[in-house]
Amino acid sequence: MPPSPPCLVVGCVGVAEPDAPIALCAWHLAVSADWSAAHEGVTDVLPTPCLVCGSRLGVRWPSGWLCAVCEWRHGEPLDDELPAPRVDVVYYLRFDDRVKIGTTAHPRRRLAAIWHDELLAFEPGDRLVERRRHALFATERFGRTEWFRRSPALDAHIAGLSAGVDDPWARYARWVSEAIARRG
Known part of the structure; x- marks a missing residue:
């Protein structure tokens, strides 16, 4: 050598x-x-989960930690006076062999009120996106309800939304944290 x-x-x-x-x-x-870490930060696991979004991924700077997802400064208290940002989602729920396509700005509360076997996916969007999905899968729709028969097209759409997503709730938490970060 x-x-x-x-x-x-x-x-x-x-x-x-x-x-x-x-x-x-x-x-x-x-x-x-050391110079690079001071100027670029070092991505690492936060000492404790982010209070805003729950992420464990952070960036360590000489001045302290920032959440890598929502940029909350680790250790700073949350401002409880600010309302949570509104994040509308279209949800896809499975019950037996049917799928419900609905929308809400409060998914935990809404899904707790609906009998279902599994949350399949979330998609960012409001009533307009929901109506588009209802029209797209109109041939599988049960009457004038929000319930649909499973079909290759509907299954493919849901598979596309959930590709690479182990937990739809984690994706929703990220959207909320991004909305908080955009708000400043």
Whole structure:
């Protein structure tokens, strides 16, 4: 194995770390990592979950932690006087072999009032999006209700909404935290 090259820093007599992406000695690598962390932040697990959105992912800065999702400064109290932002969603619920397509701005309260077997997906949207979905799947609709027969087209639509999503509630929490972040 060839000897390590010298450190690129002028005047340094150290040798470059063999697996370093840039020919720097261990000390200069550490200094550059510290500089980068101070200017770019370091993504890591928050000490405790974010009080705003529940995320565990944060960015550590020399001045403290920020939630990586909603940018709440870890350790700051929440302003209880501000109302929660309104986030309208279209929801897809399964009961037996049927699917309900509805909308709400308060999904926990609404879904608690509806008998269902499984929450399949959420989609951002209000009554307009809900009406579009009802029209899109009109051939599967039970009368004038919000309940639909399962079909390949409806199943494909729901699969597209839930692709890469293990928990629809986590996605909803992210939308709420993004709305809080946009509000400032």
